[in-house]
Amino acid sequence: MAGSIKNVAVVGASGNVGKDVVQELLNAGFSVTALTREGSTSTFPANVVSKKVDYQSVESLTSALDGQDAVVSTIATPAIGSQLALVDAAVAAKVKRFIPSEFGVNTRIIAGTPIGDILQGKIKTVDYLVSKSQENPSFTWTGVSTGLFFDRGLKYGSIGFDKKSKTATIYDSGNEPVQVSNLSFIGRAIVAILSQPDKSANQYLSIASFNPTQNQILEIVEAETGEKWKVERASTAEEKKIGVEKLSKGDYSAFSNLLRGRLFTDGANLAAKGENSANDLLGLKEEDLTATLREWLRG
Ligand SMILES: NC(=O)c1ccc[n+]([C@@H]2O[C@H](COP(=O)([O-])OP(=O)(O)OC[C@H]3O[C@@H](n4cnc5c(N)ncnc54)[C@H](OP(=O)(O)O)[C@@H]3O)[C@@H](O)[C@H]2O)c1
Known part of the structure; x- marks a missing residue:
């Protein structure tokens, strides 16, 4: 059971999808902390706490995730590989739910294709989440394909x-x-997942506007x-x-x-229609x- 989620750390919170995720989380009453790189010039809304982190250091990330219930990674594509350390830190900090930076094609069905070769960092991250959640039942994940x-x-x-x-x-x-999905719709999907975490624990979901x-x-x-x-x-x-x-x-x-x-x-x-869509599961119209x-x- 994932239990209730209140404090959410967003990684890449100033990015294309990150901005809308943060806005929808704030609208829904979550407390949001943005993890941002040392030297980044990103800015965040006034009611978001920001913490500088070193993505190469599990120690730095674990300390930044202290007290967080969930991590939503909207990290940029070139930095997808950094997520393995982030997962280790989330487990160490006793985070209950990890949502990796997917937000595109369903990476569970592309292994062995040219697109799968390009997105292997995403595939490895979800594989790693699967293994970590099996080792630690209180650690859960949800992957989201948005088209x-x-x-x-x-x-x-x-x-x-x-x-x-x-x-x-x-x-x-x-x-x-x-x-296809509009950015605010993706933000609302994240809110739906974190509001009722048990419905989507350890699942890879496809949604669409x-x-x-x-x-x-x-x-x-x-x-x-x-x-x-x-x-x-x-x-x-x-x-x-x-x-x-x-x-x-x-x-x-x-x-x-x-x-x-x-x-x-x-x-x-x-x-993402019928059986291939999690819109209904998440209560998304x-x-x-x-x-x-x-x-x-x-x-
Ligand atoms: N479905 C689609 O059509 C589509 C389109 C674009 C992207 N995507 C996917 O959506 C996810 C998020 O992408 P995005 O476009 O929203 O991300 P983005 O705007 O390019 O970047 C998000 C944030 O990642 C942080 N970051 C950390 N390490 C970085 C690095 N080495 N280089 C650059 N930024 C770094 C930066 O925040 P700080 O400066 O605060 O550290 C940056 O603002 C990815 O998984 C991507 O593949 C999907």
Whole structure:
């Protein structure tokens, strides 16, 4: 049993997903402590305690986690490997729940694929959490796959829609449902997990704000703007090929190509729906796709 959780340490609390996680935790009444690197210039809301840590030192991390009930890691992708020391520190500090920095593809099903090679630090972290929770029943974990960050992805072009030029890049038929989550929705999922920790102990969960197809997004943005958008056709097979070539040369920008090649492929069947979705378990309602797209178009 995970027991009740009040004090939450957030790692990477000033980051893209960290900011929304902190805001939703504060809204829900949790006490939040941000762990931040020595020399970091990150800033945090006034009611967040911040502690400088050395991610190489289990001792420094254990001392920073004293009195914390949960750790939510939203640490940057390049620092994913630091999480093993963080897990050791969490166990030593008697933390009850550890949520690792996943927040993307379901890393439980990618071992042995090119994407799995790039994300092996995430896979190792969850494997390590599984083994630590088996050794220490009072130490539990929850992994969260969110799919693509949707509101942020629209803003920075990773969803394939450019509102300035009114151009959509549609991969394959454009009919595959794709798991996506808005950042505040991810924050609310973390709140739901920590509010009722027993429901999600030692589980890897997939959530989604919604699972739109590219053609559904196109239809909505055309209706909202009252204009036909230019459509550029692209192939996921080509994206995969480019990704594998880049990866063979040690170029990790391969990740974006491989991701598009994986998620938009016809028949990929990776949506977080029905049995593949933990939205119901966490009491999360699907969000309004049109409202999210409208907000982006107006912004
Ligand atoms: N699904 C998606 O579309 C998507 C998109 C982007 C990211 N993600 C995933 O979401 C998680 C969080 O990513 P994010 O983009 O939110 O993180 P981020 O904004 O890039 O970084 C979060 C924080 O990590 C801390 N950090 C610690 N060590 C670091 C290092 N060596 N280099 C840089 N920062 C370091 C920094 O905080 P301090 O300065 O306070 O130490 C930084 O503000 C990752 O697992 C990532 O793979 C998913």
